[in-house]
Amino acid sequence: YCWGYNADGQLGIGSKQDSVLPVRLGGSTWSGVTAGWGHTCATRLDHSLWCWGDGSRGALGDRSSGDRTTPVRVGTNTLWTTVSAGHYHTCGYRSGNHSVWCWGDNTAGQVGIGNRTRQFAPQIVKTA
Secondary structure, three states, rough: OOOEEEOOOOOOOOOOOEEEEOOOOOOOOOOEEEHHHHHHEEEOOOOEEEEEEOOOOOOOOOOOOOOOEEEEEOOOOEEEEEEOOOOOOOEEEEEEEEEEEEOOOOOOOOOOOOOOOOEEEEEEEOOE
């Protein structure tokens, strides 16, 4: 369920209209959710990762820079166990190889890959 401010589509309800009541998203297959500055990401029970909202700085990880008003899948990997959204960037953990991946705005190096280049797709940061 998502509700509140929705100028960038961060509620995932197919529009940019605010909602003062919780709106259910895509059935009951979600296992975790995180909300960032203007975007939201969630994992499904099959461990796939989905994001929606403000994609202007790459926070959605779908290789685009456009806003998404409905959930869009991040790659094809099904090993995502946790995800955390920040201020125009996102990081997630994959269980298979125990790795951390980040993407999005990187002006302060928040993606953690040793540069300040904006990343529009997940980049591996650390493997256990």
